[in-house]
Amino acid sequence: MGEDRTARTAVRTITDLARLAGVSPGTVSRALAGKSLVNTKTREKIEAIAREHGFRPNQMASGLRRQKTGVIGVVIPLGHDTRQQISDTFFMTLLGFLADELTLRGYDLMLRRVVPKDDADWLDRFIGSGMIDGVIVIGQSDQFDRIEEVADGYGPMVVWGNHAEGQRHCVVGTDNRLGGRLAAERLIAAGARRLAFLGDTTAIEFAARLAGAEDVAQRLSLPPIIELPAHLSPERASDEIARHLEAVMGRIDGIFAATDTLAALCLTALRTRGVAVPGDIKLIGFDDLPIASHTVPLLTTVKQDIAAGARGLVDLLLRRLAGEQTESLVLPPQLVVRQTA
Amino acid sequence: MGEDRTARTAVRTITDLARLAGVSPGTVSRALAGKSLVNTKTREKIEAIAREHGFRPNQMASGLRRQKTGVIGVVIPLGHDTRQQISDTFFMTLLGFLADELTLRGYDLMLRRVVPKDDADWLDRFIGSGMIDGVIVIGQSDQFDRIEEVADGYGPMVVWGNHAEGQRHCVVGTDNRLGGRLAAERLIAAGARRLAFLGDTTAIEFAARLAGAEDVAQRLSLPPIIELPAHLSPERASDEIARHLEAVMGRIDGIFAATDTLAALCLTALRTRGVAVPGDIKLIGFDDLPIASHTVPLLTTVKQDIAAGARGLVDLLLRRLAGEQTESLVLPPQLVVRQTA
DNA sequence: CGGTAAATTGCAAACGTTTGCAAGATTCCT
DNA sequence: AGGAATCTTGCAAACGTTTGCAATTTACCG
Secondary structure (H helix, E strand, O other), X not given: OHHHHHHHOOOOOHHHHHHHHOOOHHHHHHHHHOOOOOOHHHHHHHHHHHXXXXXXXXXXXXXXXXXXXXXXXXXXXXXXXXXXXXXXXXXXXXXXXXXXXXXXXXXXXXXEEEOHHHOOOHHHHHHHOOOOOEEEEEOOOOOHHHHHXXXXXXXXXXXXOOOOOOOOOOXXXXXXXXXXXXXXXXXXXXXXXXXXXXXXXXXXXXXXXXXXXXXXXHHOOXXXXXXXXXXXXXXXXXXXXXXXXXXXXXXXXXXXXXXXXXXXXXXXXXXXXXXXXXXXXXXXXXXXXXXXHOOOOOOOEEEXXXXXXXXXXXXXXXXXXXXXXXXXEEEXXXXXXXXXX | OHHHHHHHOOOOOXXXXXXXXOOOHHHHHHXXXXXXXXXXXXXXXXXXXXXXXXXXXXXXXXXXXXXXXXXXXXXXXXOOOOOHHHHOHHHHHHHHHHHHHHHHOOOEEXXXXXXXXXXXXXXXXXXXXXXXXXXXXXXXXXXXXXXHHHHHHOOOEEEEOOOOOOOOOOEEEEOHHHHHHHHHHXXXXXXXXXXXXXXXXXXXXXXXXXXXXXXXHHHXXXXXXXXXXXXXXXXXXXXXXXXXXXXXXXXXXXEEXXXXXXXXXXXXXXXXXXXXXXXXXXXXXXXXXXXXXXXXXXXXXXXXXXXXXXXXHHHHHHHHHOOOOOOOEEEOOEEEOOOOO
16 A cells, blocks of 8 residues: 555656655756765665656656757668668668667667658758767668768768768778679689679669679679679569579679679579579679578678678767767678689 | 858757747747648748758757657567577568658657666666657567566557467567468478477467467377477577487478578578488478578478568557557468478 | 865756747728 | 737747756864
8 A cells, every 4th residue: 555655656757756855856867867966865865766666767858958869860771772671681680780789888779761762851851850969871872972961061970881082971881892802703713704793783882892893804804794783672683683694694604793682582593594503603692691501502702790880880970979080991891602602 | 152141040949940030939830830820921931941941840859848759669679599689580671661661650760679687677768768659569578577567557569479368468460379380280281290399489479389380280199299499599599400400300200490590590400411301301480581482492481471560560559659449460370382391 | 163165955047849828910891 | 990700920838857056054174
């Protein structure tokens, strides 16, 4: 009964709590904030009451007053292909690591997926909402210019993506060009000479991967790499891949897929038409997603260190929040040789 | 130059904007809210100025005043196995669909991953933060009781997971028991008689799947199903699976894996030891993740409709926010026959 | 014990928005 | 033209915290 009575007293606000403790709201605020300006005994009493009633301060009010929210925005721009990242294991895994890393650093994560094409204002709207202290953009998609503009006037932003000479926004990402070189070199070491690149190069990360491969092809005076554009969503990609193979079969002996997902689809398509891998065609992917170690034959690929990427993103963002100027962070990819090349 | 001057006038608050428009803040608020109480001409003028200066109202302040934030919390409790869901494609895909669905309905998404073991207070803390209007819990993990308690005093919560007789919290999920039946029936139809279940049954969803399979085994007077517990993270699971196979090989001819991910690992392990699938052992998974259509041989599995699940979660939550009482939603799983059984 | 320094508290004004109420301006009718 | 009805607008009080400043209490010292 007595317990009932105390439990019944709803104590939602710091003022309720203050009344119960017989002090002023200000004191309660200070006590809960753990500042040293309040008497130890008072603090303990207040903490006890707070615990007993399960009191939690309203973060909205706190955020408004302090002009900071403790929330980091994470935004995934869905480019050309709206359905793109939904199936994209890479981005989702990165998101998982980001959530962990941010939690660890005491921040909450607000997720937003946007379609820039329908909503030119996507980035400013998020930043201007007053809900977030900083923003992490996952993937530049085709929004490089928009991001550059924003970066001029807004500090606490870090982007996952490709690093270009002289760009103004702070980016974390794999050295895609180097990755492309590694991939091409591996294909060639495995005996391939006439290469194709599978993937849509309007995404600048992919373009950079192709460029790296082309570096190698040129250096060795191989024929130019054939581009085979493909969407990332499995439904669409399957057809596209089939058509591409139809067209180029016999003229190539090595395929560099922009993504493990594409590589896996490609592998299936090749098997369907009875093409031996790596016998007739060598194949290499990118990312080293779980799927790469489940295909038959096992997929040779270029690994991105996703956990390190997430750590880098958060680290740089928090340093920028603290007012620091930060350079971009370019992570080295790593060749993982399995069976397809 | 003129443009420079106007652009320079920082207009962050509704009051700034009011001053520029020569009206009171209240009028600006009403104009921007699109209420009909303001003169068309005034509204247009205000909207023009707002657009010109890229004004966005502060959502924190708005949220505080209106006592609603337009944000839905999504929380993933990491149970027994901390690293669990990070690699779990299923949860991540669900999250992606949730993000889409919430955006569509005009809500933002706040993501939190918690380790209940280290933080008994995880759910109340999130709810009491004042930052969210409602919460979606992805996966009951081993927190069924905690969730039940909270459900008694807090309406706007919907949980992804398993539905049990007479439970008090509103849940959306696949009929796991039925799924288990479908799986067992398929294994048996393919010729298996001595079944094993691969997965950790302290997760109640998995327990229900096993229960469904046992229903069938009992009905047909087959020997009891052998349990092979395994973690979900690939690193740990591989070893565990290898050990399990070592122990039971020759005594079973059908494996029901709790998850496609486990099934894929299992398939690899079986190939390593030269066991023919489906020749010597039939195998079936659960979920129908992308990986299921990339293994060799292709994985037979029980499909969960993730998109429908996300839609259901959001729909029920919004109805609860509107004050409605809602029943749980149980989705039918669907057998997808491929090559492993 | 008087007096100063330090520690502790209360007061009240912010943070930026929304909204009930009432005042002022228009419109419309007779 | 006079007055009621309807539109528009402004005023000011919230929403729940935090924090500078000042007032009060306590501790300390000679």
